[in-house]
Amino acid sequence: MSTTSVDTNTTTENEIKVRSMKEICYIVAFCDKFKSNLKGIEFWPEELERAIATEYENDLIENLHCTFLNNCLNRKKPIERTQWQKFLSEAIDQKIKKGYHFYQDFNPLRRVKNYYELNVEDKVLILNKLITWQLQDSLIIRKMIDSEYRNGKKNEENSLEVKPYGVDRRGRRYYYFGSGARIYRETINKGKGKNKQTKIIWEAITTTVEDVENYINNPKEIKPSAKLDKVLYKKLVDELLPEIKKEIQLKEKRDARKVRQEKLAQRVALLHANSEIVASRTRSGTRRAARVNYAESSASSGTSISRQGSFVLQDDATPTTNNSHYATRSRTARGTEKRKYEEVTQDHDSDTRSSSSTKSSKKSKISADLSSVSNGARMSRTTSVVSIGSAATANSIFSRADYESPEFREVFGSEAGTDLSDPGSDAMDEDL
Structure with a gap:
C-alpha cells in the first residue's frame, strides 16, 4: 500500500x-x-x-x-x-x-x-x-x-440561543446551524435504576442533499403518520430542504468563482514571468546591438600615428554626424591594435629590404608619405582594422596605386598631411 x-x-x-x-x-x-x-x-x-x-x-x-x-x-x-x-x-x-x-x-x-x-x-x-x-x-x-x-x-x-430545529416521536432533537447539509441529532438515553446515568449521544446524520432526502423519506426514522414526525417532516421538506439546496448552489458559485480567480491569478503570474523574460532578452539584445554599433563606430573613427611610428588610438573618437556623443576605447584595445600595427610594420620592413631596387624606391616614397601622414593625418579605424590583418594586406594597401586613389586620400588626407575628415587636425599639427 x-x-x-x-x-x-x-x-x-x-x-x-x-x-x-x-x-x-x-x-x-x-x-x-x-x-x-x-x-x-x-x-x-x-x-x-x-x-x-x-x-x-x-x-x-x-x-x-x-x-x-x-x-x-x-x-x-x-x-x-x-x-x-x-x-x-x-x-x-x-x-x-x-x-x-x-x-x-x-x-x-x-x-x-x-x-x-x-x-x-x-x-x-x-x-x-x-x-x-x-x-x-x-x-x-x-x-x-x-x-x-x-x-x-x-x-x-434570543438569536444567540441554540434551539433544536425539531423533535421526533422518540424525543430525539434535530439541529441545523445554517451551513451546508449537515443535520445533527441529539439522543438522550435516560438511565434506569439508581446507578444509571443519563447518556447523551450526538450524531451527524446528513452531509449532502441526498443524505437529507434519504433520511426524510425513511419511514424507520421519520414516520409521517406520527404526530411529532409529521410536523418535523413538513418542516424539513418545506423549509430546510429548499434552504439547504439554495445554500449549496451559492457555495458552488463561490467555489467556481474562487477557482476562476485562482486560474486568473496563475495566468497573470505567468504573463508577468514571461514579460520579465522578454524584457531581459530585449535588454541583453540591446546590449549586444550596442556593442555591435560601438564596434562599427569604433571601426569608422580616426586613429593617429605618432612620429616614432607607434600606433596610438585617440581616447575620444570622431563625433558622429549629429555630434551627439563620443565613444571611448579601452587601454587594452589600444594596446592590442598597437602591437598588431608594429608586427605589420616589421613584416613590411623585412619584405621591403629583400625586394628589388624598384621596390626600394617605392618604399622610400611610402616612408616619406607615412612621415607626412604622421605630421597631422589620422587613420580611420576601419582602414586600420583592414591594414593590420597581415603583411601581405599591408603591402597591398600601401601600394602606389592605392595611395593615389581618392579613397586613400579621403581617409589619410592629402600629401601635405591635412586631415580631410577632422577639422581639428590643424591644431594637432601645431602641437606636434
Whole structure:
C-alpha cells in the first residue's frame, strides 16, 4: 500500500472521529451565532472536520485560532499567523495556573513539537475550551451577549440561543446551524435504576442533499403518520430542504468563482514571468546591438600615428554626424591594435629590404608619405582594422596605386598631411 493511500485512510478515520464528538457541534454552533465577530471566517462543518483531521498546516485552523486567541486575550493588535501556536501554549499555561477548568492537568502542546502533531481529540477539545474562555473573558463577546439580552423583548426569541430545529416521536432533537447539509441529532438515553446515568449521544446524520432526502423519506426514522414526525417532516421538506439546496448552489458559485480567480491569478503570474523574460532578452539584445554599433563606430573613427611610428588610438573618437556623443576605447584595445600595427610594420620592413631596387624606391616614397601622414593625418579605424590583418594586406594597401586613389586620400588626407575628415587636425599639427 502506498504512502498516499495510507495518509488518505488516516485522514478519513480522523474525520469520522471528529464527526462523532459532541464538542464539534458546540464549535459549529458558536461560529454560527457569533460569526459577526469572527472577521469573515465562514466554513461548513465538513470543512472544519477535514481541517482538524489533517496533519499539516491549513488556513482554516490558523484563522480560527488567531481569532479565538485575539478575543480571549482582548488584544488590539491581531496575532500573526506565524506566532499563534506560541500564544496558544502560553494562554493554556496561564489558564491552568489560574485554576481555569481544562480537560487535562497539563498543557498538551508542551509534549509535541507543534500543534499539528496533536491527536484530533486534543484539537477539538482545545477549540472547545477557547470558546468557553471567550464567553467568559472576551469583551466583544460579552458586549454582544449583553446587548442581545438587554435589547431583546420577552416574547421574541434570543438569536444567540441554540434551539433544536425539531423533535421526533422518540424525543430525539434535530439541529441545523445554517451551513451546508449537515443535520445533527441529539439522543438522550435516560438511565434506569439508581446507578444509571443519563447518556447523551450526538450524531451527524446528513452531509449532502441526498443524505437529507434519504433520511426524510425513511419511514424507520421519520414516520409521517406520527404526530411529532409529521410536523418535523413538513418542516424539513418545506423549509430546510429548499434552504439547504439554495445554500449549496451559492457555495458552488463561490467555489467556481474562487477557482476562476485562482486560474486568473496563475495566468497573470505567468504573463508577468514571461514579460520579465522578454524584457531581459530585449535588454541583453540591446546590449549586444550596442556593442555591435560601438564596434562599427569604433571601426569608422580616426586613429593617429605618432612620429616614432607607434600606433596610438585617440581616447575620444570622431563625433558622429549629429555630434551627439563620443565613444571611448579601452587601454587594452589600444594596446592590442598597437602591437598588431608594429608586427605589420616589421613584416613590411623585412619584405621591403629583400625586394628589388624598384621596390626600394617605392618604399622610400611610402616612408616619406607615412612621415607626412604622421605630421597631422589620422587613420580611420576601419582602414586600420583592414591594414593590420597581415603583411601581405599591408603591402597591398600601401601600394602606389592605392595611395593615389581618392579613397586613400579621403581617409589619410592629402600629401601635405591635412586631415580631410577632422577639422581639428590643424591644431594637432601645431602641437606636434
